[in-house]
Amino acid sequence: MEMNAGKLALPETVREFGFFVDGKWIAAGNRRVIERNSPAHDVPVTRITRCTVDDLNQAVRVARDAFNDRRWSGLSGADRATVLLRAAEGIRARAEELALLETLESGKGISQSRGEVLGAASIYEYAAGAARALHGETFNNLGDNLIGLVIREPIGVVGLITPWNFPFFILSERVPFILASGCTVVAKPSEVTSATTLVMAEILAEAGLPAGVFNVVTGAGSEIGQAMTEHDDIDMLSFTGSTAVGRRALLASAGNFKKLGLELGGKNxxxxxxxxxxxxxxxxxxxxxxxxxxxxxxxxxxxxxxxxxxxxxxxxxxxxxxxxxxxxxxxxxxxxxxxxxxxxxxxxxxxxxxxxxxxxxxxxxxxxxxxxxxxxxxxxxxxxxxxxxxxxxxxxxxxxxxxxxxxxxxxxxxxxxxxxxxxxxxxxxxxxxxxxxxxxxxxxxxxxxNTTIAGGPETPIGGFKQSGHGRETGIYGVEEYTEVKTVHIALGKRDLWV
Missing domain, CATH: 3.40.309.10 (Aldehyde Dehydrogenase; Chain A, domain 2)
Structure with missing residues (x-):
């Protein structure tokens, strides 16, 4: 990885993207596309697919199949960690490409983008350790004839909606922890900053993530994002964005009582x-x-x-x-x-x-x-x-x-x-x-x-009041995407009731 120390030039061509489902790229075909102009230069820089609700439904089916057959959730924490560490290597290898795409679409300074991309790689490395550290509890105080276990299981298919302000970094505060828990993912980035999420899908596939575990659909939040919040086969939704949209997501989630993780507005x-x-x-x-x-x-x-x-x-x-x-x-x-x-x-x-x-x-x-x-x-x-x-x-x-x-x-x-x-x-x-x-x-x-906007992936993030609920990053960030199951195991002969 080598960073350019001088001022960068605008790309000569618009970069076109399909979307990523079941471990492969799907071309836009006859679907509509969204052309993104650089907010700093007023020239087109990327072109993404405007997916349909049918595309979303297919991505959810693929993620459900991948979860049910345990191709990912059935692996050990060590095996999941290996993939996450390879993903971190992939991010570092493509850091300049990712940083440039981030800057072209979001308008943030290239030095900031570079810092965020390298910071994201370190989050994957931390989450790899968290995948191995995830554990439950035992209760050995129930008497000689009974033992209790509390185990954590991945919640299932997670829908992930990320915002335009930190498209790659916020993605990286979510995805490696979701994967560390054993869940599968359908992600929808903001329609104005989709490129780095799509590249990340490719990086994860090359790192050895099984097909169907991480899928990306692109398009308008009012259409695809809303359909995700209402989808009956998505078990949990993680949404980062405004409090107004978070409130709509909360109401829409009532259809199947899906769990919500919300990081919303602030007036800090x-x-x-x-x-x-x-x-x-x-x-x-x-x-x-x-x-x-x-x-x-x-x-x-x-x-x-x-x-x-x-x-x-x-x-x-x-x-x-x-x-x-x-x-x-x-x-x-x-x-x-x-x-x-x-x-x-x-x-x-x-x-x-x-x-x-x-x-x-x-x-x-x-x-x-x-x-x-x-x-x-x-x-x-x-x-x-x-x-x-x-x-x-x-x-x-x-x-x-x-x-x-x-x-x-x-x-x-x-x-x-x-x-x-x-x-x-x-x-x-x-x-x-x-x-x-x-x-x-x-x-x-x-x-x-005596500081501000500081810290690392070791500690949890999230809000009080109308800034949302749930926590991301840290070991809390893995636990967020799990269900807690209690198991009681009887030992010895049963005292017959009848």
Whole structure:
């Protein structure tokens, strides 16, 4: 694997994809296709198949057959681990190809894409170990004539719907753990960022994953995604996306009472106490709102700063944001790339307009970056924000930060928890007692202290409140895709009842 250190060139041709079912590629044929333009360059880069519900049904049948005949679930954890380790090798071998596809479709900087692809490979390596570590329990306290076993079994066919903001990394926070549990998969990536999921299907097949265990159908979420949530032969659905769509998935799942794993929206607080290292905290807050152009479910979009240092901290933020490099994602020096779609671009700009209309004070940014091609938004900061403003309450999913102030610890916690969401939070302080009290009381599935958007596959991720339920990654991420079965074994002769 060799990374290109210079600015990359756009590909000369559009890359075309079929879809992947039962271990083989299926050409688009007479099906409609979706052409994806690079959001940074306004040129077509990929073309994917718009699958039909019949295609989905076939993929589910294939996944069901693969599960029932135990070609994967019947293997040992060691054998599954071998395939996952080979998959990690395959990702590393094709890292530059994957990173370029990710950047072309999503608009994120190539350096970020490269980091995410290599990080994804390490997730597969961790999950390989988890496949061997999955275990149950024994109860040897039921008397001499009875022993109890608690065993974990794969839940069955898993439907996986992934979003456009981290198409390869979020896929990799799900798939290796689903496979480690012994389940089979039908995946549907976002229609605007499908390429890397399709390439991953090929990598898994080459790693020795049996045909039919991992299948990919592509197309519109309103059609294929909705059909997955309603499908009676899908045992569990993992969905990552907006809370609004997650709510629809929850209602649709009632048809066969399928289990749901939901990672949804966030309006995540960054609490900065006066005793924090303000320069480091400012750097973390800027990273937290600018990473992936703010199109990140755990983006630190609400700054809650102690009033005594608010003026100083605001100046630090403005200075750092002025030095953030926004531009062509094919340039390795770019820190903030393009906004993924024109619709998302319009949504972010409309929220910036609402912030101004509602009386928030614009500190910096405030609109689009003027370029010949593509869609880019300047990182934007609003101060003097009240909690009744839309920019303070609603998930914007863009590089827009709001600032509110507090005077007491209790007020900081109250502001942090004043949201329907509970996905993530960051706390900045050098006082260990204060940090501990804060992370105990903040309602969020992930809390960072003196850092943000950090960690690895060893620990679980997921949300509180309307940010979803269930947990991914870590050993919890394997257990999420299992059913728990209790077995009682009688020993010796039975005391006859009749």
């Amino acid at each position: 607080p960054q609490i900065v106490f006066a005793d924090a290292d303000l320069n480091e905290a400012a750097d973390g807050v800027v990273f937290g709102i600018c990473f992936n152009a703010g199109q990140c479910c755990v983006s630190g979009s609400r700054l809650i700063v102690e009033k005594s240092v608010a003026v100083e901290f605001e100046k630090l933020l403005a200075d750092k944001i002025a030095r953030v490099r926004v531009g062509d994602p094919l340039d390795p020096n770019t820190q903030v790339g393009a906004i993924v779609t024109s619709q998302q671009n319009d949504t972010i700009l409309s929220y910036i307009g609402r912030g101004m209309a509602e009386g928030a004070r614009l500190v910096c940014g405030g609109g689009a970056l003027e370029t010949e091609k593509g869609q880019f938004i300047r990182p934007t900061v609003f101060a003097d924000v009240r909690m009744d403003m839309a920019v303070a309450r609603e998930e914007i999913f863009g590089p827009v930060l709001t600032i509110s102030t507090f005077e007491t610890f209790e007020e900081a916690i109250e502001l942090a928890n004043d949201t329907v969401y509970g996905l993530a939070a960051s706390i900045w302080t050098k006082n260990l007692d204060k940090a501990t009290s804060a992370f105990r009381r903040v309602q969020a599935g992930r809390v960072w202290v």
